[in-house]
Amino acid sequence: xxxxxxxxxxxxxxxxxxxxxxxxxxxxxxxxxxxxxxxxxxxxxxxxxxxxxxxxxxxxxxxxxxxxxxxxxxxxxxxxxxxxxxxxxxxxxxxxxxxxxxxxxxxxxxxxxxxxxxxxxxxxxxxxxxxxxxxxxxxxxxxxxxxxxxxxxxxxxxxxxxxxxxxxxxxxxxxxxxxxxxxxxxxxxxxxxxxxxxxxxxxxxxxxxxxxxxxxxxxxxxxxxxxxxxxxxxxxxxxxxxxxxxxxxxxxxxxxxx
Amino acid sequence: xxxxxxxxxxxxxxxxxxxxxxxxxxxxxxxxxxxxxxxxxxxxxxxxxxxxxxxxxxxxxxxxxxxxxxxxxxxxxxxxxxxxxxxxxxxxxxxxxxxxxxxxxxxxxxxxxxxxxxxxxxxxxxxxxxxxxxxxxxxxxxxxxxxxxxxxxxxxxxxxxxxxxxxxxxxxxxxxxxxxxxxxxxxxxxxxxxxxxxxxxxxxxxxxxxxxxxxxxxxxxxxxxxxxxxxxxxxxxxxxxxxxxxxxxxxxxxxxxxxxxxxxxxxxxxxxxxxxxxxxxxxxxxxxxxxxxxxxxxxxxxxxxxxxxxxxxxxxxxxxxxxxxxxxxxxxxxxxxxxxxxxxxxxxxxxxxxxxxxxxxxxxxxxxxxxxxxxxxxxxxxxxxxxxxxxxxxxxxxxxxxxxxxxxxxxxxxxxxxxxxxxxxxxxxxxxxxxxxxxxxxxxxxxxxxxxxxxxxxxxxxxxxxxxxxxxxxxxxxxxxxxxxxxxxxxxxxxxxxxxxxxxxxxxxxxxxxxxxxxxxxxxxxxxxxxxxxxxxxxxxxxxxxxxxxxxxxxxxxxxxxxxxxxxxxxxxxxxxxxxxxxxxxxxxxxxxxxxxxxxxxxxxxxxxxxxxxxxxxxxxxxxxxxxxxxxxxxxxxxx
Numbered sequence: 001x002x003x004x005x006x007x008x009x010x011x012x013x014x015x016x017x018x019x020x021x022x023x024x025x026x027x028x029x030x031x032x033x034x035x036x037x038x039x040x041x042x043x044x045x046x047x048x049x050x051x052x053x054x055x056x057x058x059x060x061x062x063x064x065x066x067x068x069x070x071x072x073x074x075x076x077x078x079x080x081x082x083x084x085x086x087x088x089x090x091x092x093x094x095x096x097x098x099x100x101x102x103x104x105x106x107x108x109x110x111x112x113x114x115x116x117x118x119x120x121x122x123x124x125x126x127x128x129x130x131x132x133x134x135x136x137x138x139x140x141x142x143x144x145x146x147x148x149x150x151x152x153x154x155x156x157x158x159x160x161x162x163x164x165x166x167x168x169x170x171x172x173x174x175x176x177x178x179x180x181x182x183x184x185x186x187x188x189x190x191x192x193x194x195x196x197x198x199x200x201x202x203x204x205x206x207x208x209x210x211x212x213x214x215x216x217x218x219x220x221x222x223x224x225x226x227x228x229x230x231x232x233x234x235x236x237x238x239x240x241x242x243x244x245x246x247x248x249x250x251x252x253x254x255x256x257x258x
Numbered sequence: 259x260x261x262x263x264x265x266x267x268x269x270x271x272x273x274x275x276x277x278x279x280x281x282x283x284x285x286x287x288x289x290x291x292x293x294x295x296x297x298x299x300x301x302x303x304x305x306x307x308x309x310x311x312x313x314x315x316x317x318x319x320x321x322x323x324x325x326x327x328x329x330x331x332x333x334x335x336x337x338x339x340x341x342x343x344x345x346x347x348x349x350x351x352x353x354x355x356x357x358x359x360x361x362x363x364x365x366x367x368x369x370x371x372x373x374x375x376x377x378x379x380x381x382x383x384x385x386x387x388x389x390x391x392x393x394x395x396x397x398x399x400x401x402x403x404x405x406x407x408x409x410x411x412x413x414x415x416x417x418x419x420x421x422x423x424x425x426x427x428x429x430x431x432x433x434x435x436x437x438x439x440x441x442x443x444x445x446x447x448x449x450x451x452x453x454x455x456x457x458x459x460x461x462x463x464x465x466x467x468x469x470x471x472x473x474x475x476x477x478x479x480x481x482x483x484x485x486x487x488x489x490x491x492x493x494x495x496x497x498x499x500x501x502x503x504x505x506x507x508x509x510x511x512x513x514x515x516x517x518x519x520x521x522x523x524x525x526x527x528x529x530x531x532x533x534x535x536x537x538x539x540x541x542x543x544x545x546x547x548x549x550x551x552x553x554x555x556x557x558x559x560x561x562x563x564x565x566x567x568x569x570x571x572x573x574x575x576x577x578x579x580x581x582x583x584x585x586x587x588x589x590x591x592x593x594x595x596x597x598x599x600x601x602x603x604x605x606x607x608x609x610x611x612x613x614x615x616x617x618x619x620x621x622x623x624x625x626x627x628x629x630x631x632x633x634x635x636x637x638x639x640x641x642x643x644x645x646x647x648x649x650x651x652x653x654x655x656x657x658x659x660x661x662x663x664x665x666x667x668x669x670x671x672x673x674x675x676x677x678x679x680x681x682x683x684x685x686x687x688x689x690x691x692x693x694x695x696x697x698x699x700x701x702x703x704x705x706x707x708x709x710x711x712x713x714x715x716x717x718x719x720x721x722x723x724x725x726x727x728x729x730x731x732x733x734x735x736x737x738x739x740x741x742x743x744x745x746x747x748x749x750x751x752x753x754x755x756x757x758x759x760x761x762x763x764x765x766x767x768x769x770x771x772x773x774x775x776x777x778x779x780x781x782x783x784x785x786x787x788x789x790x791x792x793x794x795x796x797x798x799x800x801x802x803x804x805x806x807x808x809x810x811x812x813x814x815x816x817x818x819x820x821x822x823x824x825x826x827x828x829x830x831x832x833x834x835x836x837x838x839x840x841x842x843x844x845x846x847x848x849x850x851x852x853x854x855x856x857x858x859x860x861x862x863x864x865x866x867x868x869x870x871x872x873x874x875x876x877x878x879x880x881x882x883x884x885x886x887x888x889x890x891x892x893x894x895x896x897x898x
Contacts, residue, residue, distance in 0.1 A: 002534055002609070035646075037644075043760070047760060050802060054804055056805065056813050058812055062325070062332070065640070068332070069329070090643045094646060116810045122326060125327065126445075129435040130436070130439030134391075134432035134433060135432075136436065137386070138314045140382075142388070143385065145385045145389075149399060150396055151396075155393050163421065189393065193391050195390070195391050
């Protein structure tokens with residue numbers, strides 16, 4: 001049965017544009033059903049703002065099923081809020097108490113500049129994928145899909161990494177603003193598979209170095225794993241580091257340059 | 259303009275059509291491909307795969323998405339799987355059987371030629387995606403695993419846990435990213451199409467709005483591909499992502515592309531029922547759940563016992579009773595109607611009595627909880643997060659919701675619309691699913707169009723244009739379209755009424771759901787057609803968009819999309835009113851058999867209805883393309 005959550009106070013980051021200075025604004029939500037999702041609560045607030053002639057709060061969201069990775073939001077200092085393994089869009093108001101004060105901020109990371117209010121620009125993630133997050137396999141002429149058997153544990157481990165939704169919570173949660181969990185998830189997805197072996201070392205070198213151009217360095221805090229809505233393990237970072245070290249030897253690029 | 263609807267399906271037996279087309283198609287030499295520019299709008303499965311493949315071939319490609327990244331497209335949310343006629347299970351599958359199932363599943367309202375090609379290339383898709391590293395589910399021996407889906411008696415569905423769409427989209431996205439990194443594709447993100455530009459009857463390019471700055475810009479090209487998805491959000495509440503819209507297809511329609519079968523919309527049987535008034539969207543629970551879940555309602559409408567307190571003899575397993583040979587795997591349209599009738603008869607379950615049970619207790623007893631968890635674990639978690647109930651302990655509650663649209667922009671065999679040089683791919687076109695789409699076929703069609711059809715057919719159009727000039731963005735037609743778009747968006751700002759775009763969208767959705775949803779009647783559709791223009795007038799007079807037009811403004815974006823949904827909504831109702839038969843997702847209460855099944859009229863309606871824009875959304879002109887069935891014999895669709 002539905003209950004209502006009463007008297008919420010929201011402190012929300014408002015910022016007119018990338019170069020504008022931002023500030024917290026306080027809003028109150030007098031009552032909302034506990035069946036509502038967190039983003040539906042913001043929808044209701046936005047409808048209220050529009051009816052008052054005020055500009056709605058900008059925030060990124062799309063599928064509202066926890067899979068597209070568009071939604072973000074630091075909620076009370078936690079990326080995607082208090083629920084383990086839950087993207088913001090899957091967080092429901094039944095997890096909050098009446099009278100609560102909720103602080104809502106955008107992802108804070110130098111590689112993710114704020115676009116407006118709670119929306120940030122995560123295209124640095126695309127640059128990492130473009131540099132090597134793929135298996136070169138032009139359309140047409142692929143061999144029969146069952147030609148290379150892949151042991152189930154290998155396929156499962158690749159899938160565990162491939163579940164990354166690219167939301168950026170790992171970066172937002174990291175005190176260094178590092179993207180190691182995101183990058184390593186893609187690297188381990190592809191480097192674990194037989195199809196990924198041909199480009200294994202080229203891939204890891206290119207992706208790690210593109211990552212380093214945009215993001216901070218990893219110092220093993222583990223905040224990324226705790227924030228990840230898909231529970232991707234930081235084990236993948238160890239795998240990435242191992243492959244990167246090997247790549248530096250195998251590719252010999254760095255060695256020959258020195 | 260009097261459009262001729264020539265499907266251009268090669269003559270001869272349907273199983274030879276695609277091969278003979280490919281043998282005769284005009285080619286563009288590798289060193290000439292770089293002289294052609296192709297615009298691809300949308301970066302879901304169809305768009306990303308088309309953009310990547312065309313760029314690999316050597317064309318200059320500009321790709322547009324309104325998302326921050328191509329990876330966000332709604333293809334990502336598809337859960338259950340992708341069909342392919344691999345027959346890896348040795349259970350009697352074949353290209354012909356997939357073709358037949360799809361034609362029958364579509365209630366004989368799709369073209370044989372297109373569907374046969376789809377079944378043929380389905381096997382290439384799996385090869386392609388595995389080569390790209392899509393981690394499909396595997397058996398312990400390392401071979402690919404399959405599951406079954408509604409409307410089929412073989413196991414031909416490949417899957418990656420409950421996230422098949424995600425893995426396929428990321429595969430296509432990664433191929434696109436590779437081409438972007440190589441400089442072969444220019445990506446325009448957070449950029450939305452606001453108009454299609456034609457010059458001398460040919461598509462010359464598009465006008466877009468930069469969502470970050472509000473600026474309008476023109477892009478010219480030799481060919482334009484719309485891979486912009488379906489229009490299920492016309493219902494407001496649907497399983498589509500929040501930003502899914504009809505704008506690109508609709509703007510193309512207004513520029514001469516006929517819009518086919520808009521009333522063919524799919525209501526998916528297994529979604530989580532609406533729980534409250536603030537609800538912004540509905541969430542799908544994968545059809546694959548029906549492999550092991552049993553759909554039932556209490557026999558007695560006044561039975562208020564908890565599900566596990568209701569003994570077997572007081573339960574009605576509706577699908578197993580009505581459709582014994584397919585049981586819980588009856589197709590979507592049929593399953594949806596069965597659920598609706600149960601709820602309408604007062605036997606709905608849950609606090610609002612607006613759902614039916616999908617019960618896994620038998621499967622858990624038979625297979626053990628760990629097997630059920632392995633198969634559906636992430637779906638069960640998602641259900642628990644949303645509904646607040648644990649489906650291992652209590653049955654899921656489900657109810658139908660708008661999910662997919664079979665109708666769309668009319669295209670011929672080459673996926674070209676009635677505007678030369680303008681193509682539509684994936685859910686945006688109408689071509690392959692007839693009046694009802696089978697589960698796990700949307701991913702198949704998106705990738706077939708993008709990877710294996712467009713790269714051939716676009717060359718056939720471009721080859722004769724070699725070294726001939728095409729209009730650039732300095733052509734007056736572009737300036738005119740830009741100015742019109744600018745004025746349109748400024749117009750939304752200037753109304754300064756009292757209601758938000760979402761308010762109008764919600765009201766629009768209610769009318770469409772009530773009168774053009776799972777069951778339609780002449781009276782209801784006529785009522786909708788009198789209410790919609792009135793509400794649309796109110797939209798024009800009472801809309802309120804706050805903020806400004808010169809920076810990022812999600813309220814303004816929404817206003818443009820709702821405007822187009824209104825116009826489409828009127829066309830949908832007219833199409834439903836004119837189609838005096840029941841078929842697939844289009845169920846007209848006046849046309850049903852004695853036991854309540856859809857009553858098709860093949861004499862008068864074995865055709866595609868393709869609508870022409872006239873400038874007045876209530877006065878579009880209906881054209882028809884007759885459907886020929888030479889391979890499959892028209893038969894009453896039975897799943898009993």
